[in-house]
Amino acid sequence: MSQTRTASASATYTVVDIEKVVRLVKADLMMIGDSTGAWTPEKAGQYAHDVEVLAKAGYLEHVDVTLFSDGVEIKATRFNVDTDAGSLTSSRPGGVMWPRVAKPYLRLILRYTDAYTAAARAAIKDKLKINWTSTDADTSHSTLKAAGGRDYASNAYGMQRKDWAA
Secondary structure, X not given: OOOEEEEEOOEEEEHHHHHHHHHHHHXXXXXHHHHHOOOOHHHHHHHHHHHHHXXXXXXXXXXXXXXXXXXXXXXXXXXXXXXXXXOOOOOOOOXXXXXXXXXXXXXXXXXXXXXXXXXXXXXXXXXXXXXXXXXXXXXXXXXXXXXXXXXXXXXXXXXXXXXXXX
């Protein structure tokens, strides 16, 4: 039986809706990892798994992925969770065939909702595949320019992807 979450008086979504949206995000993460050569398919799959676990629990605010070449930002994308996404039109995944660069490094940072308390972290920790740690890394992408994006949605659950490039 699917759980239904209410985002507003007129918008609802189920766990199945979250799974559909995360599948699209996973496809993007796989393409980013493969095209840059910086993540194995297994690593991209682990990230996608944790995104899904956190999204289903209502703890995910956004996912930020950045490609660096020898410490310099080259490309970035952010998937912002939208729990009232009824007006979004879902796109197909893609547009993230990022370049192979010298000394590539992909960084993935999650931002959590306020509901992700210490007790919530302890309760969900064993379900996650990555040992997440705190960071104060700058994710403003101020050295990059906005470069479009895509929307992924199912009923009232969605993720809006915003892209940046050098």
